[in-house]
Amino acid sequence: MADRALNSRDCGTQVRPSEWLFTPFRYVAGGTSLALGLGAIVVAGLLGALSKTHFDGVLDVHTGRPSPTIWLYPAEGLIDWAALAVVLFVVGKVVSRTAFRAVDLFGTQAMARWPMVIVTLATLAPPYQRYSDYVGYKLSRLEGWMRSPSSDALVSSDVIVFGLVVLVMILAAVWMVALMYRSYAVCCNLRGGRAIGSFIAGLILAEAISKLAIAKVWNIL
Amino acid sequence: MEGSFQLPPLARISRRDQEFVVAFVKASGSLKEMASLLGVSYPTVRGRLDEIIENLTRGEEEVHHG
Numbered sequence: 001m002a003d004r005a006l007n008s009r010d011c012g013t014q015v016r017p018s019e020w021l022f023t024p025f026r027y028v029a030g031g032t033s034l035a036l037g038l039g040a041i042v043v044a045g046l047l048g049a050l051s052k053t054h055f056d057g058v059l060d061v062h063t064g065r066p067s068p069t070i071w072l073y074p075a076e077g078l079i080d081w082a083a084l085a086v087v088l089f090v091v092g093k094v095v096s097r098t099a100f101r102a103v104d105l106f107g108t109q110a111m112a113r114w115p116m117v118i119v120t121l122a123t124l125a126p127p128y129q130r131y132s133d134y135v136g137y138k139l140s141r142l143e144g145w146m147r148s149p150s151s152d153a154l155v156s157s158d159v160i161v162f163g164l165v166v167l168v169m170i171l172a173a174v175w176m177v178a179l180m181y182r183s184y185a186v187c188c189n190l191r192g193g194r195a196i197g198s199f200i201a202g203l204i205l206a207e208a209i210s211k212l213a214i215a216k217v218w219n220i221l
Numbered sequence: 222m223e224g225s226f227q228l229p230p231l232a233r234i235s236r237r238d239q240e241f242v243v244a245f246v247k248a249s250g251s252l253k254e255m256a257s258l259l260g261v262s263y264p265t266v267r268g269r270l271d272e273i274i275e276n277l278t279r280g281e282e283e284v285h286h287g
Contacts (some may be wrong), residue, residue, distance in 0.1 A: 029262035098271050104264045189268040 037110020047073025108183035128163035
């Protein structure tokens with residue numbers, strides 16, 4: 001009887017693959033999501049250290065800039081997560097009429113960043129690295145400062161792989177934002193315009209906070 | 222049975238809502254236990270409970286306003 005008390009889509013035994021992709025928080029939240037999410041952020045950061053991939057803002061992914069310390073890469077991801085989770089927690093407390101738990105919002109927000117693991121795996125591809133170095137070198141000349149050119153010779157297919165990795169980055173970023181929104185909507189029990197409007201406002205504020213915080217950390221190092 | 226009388230609040234909500242309330246009482250009012258019983262997350266159960274509270278409140282308001 002208890003099973004019938006929820007919609008069939010809510011029952012853990014009838015989970016469709018699309019639900020695991022876009023609404024996993026219907027099934028996973030709390031401490032489990034926090035552990036999985038923090039693990040994913042640290043793994044994405046450490047893989048990012050190998051490909052010089054920075055998450056220097058809640059929505060940002062940039063590659064090519066070397067870091068003075070390996071720990072800056074996971075630290076950026078943790079700052080992004082904390083900035084958005086804290087902002088959405090405060091916004092949720094103002095906007096939502098339900099009593100929600102901080103561990104659910106913080107945990108599911110951490111888990112929402114897991115597509116960044118895919119991004120860092122994709123940026124490890126040598127053709128992407130070579131073409132990225134080449135683009136960085138060209139940009140540095142345009143901007144009037146000289147970055148040393150890559151020692152690796154470009155291969156004609158590098159640009160195709162570069163394009164594919166950029167596409168993966170864009171799709172993963174869209175997926176991550178969709179997961180962030182679902183986390184907020186499920187945890188704070190919000191729907192419709194109220195949920196979307198407050199989420200967008202929170203996301204913009206968190207993006208600004210995370211950019212400032214990460215810039216401060218870079219300045220300290 | 223004949224006469225004019227009001228149904229109790231729990232009888233005015235849907236059967237699905239009533240089943241949730243019964244399961245919730247059997248779980249000693251623990252959302253955590255309900256979540257584990259149903260194989261869903263805590264916020265999902267919390268959201269379902271909020272929905273039932275809303276339905277109960279709406280039912281009460283309808284009775285008061287005739």
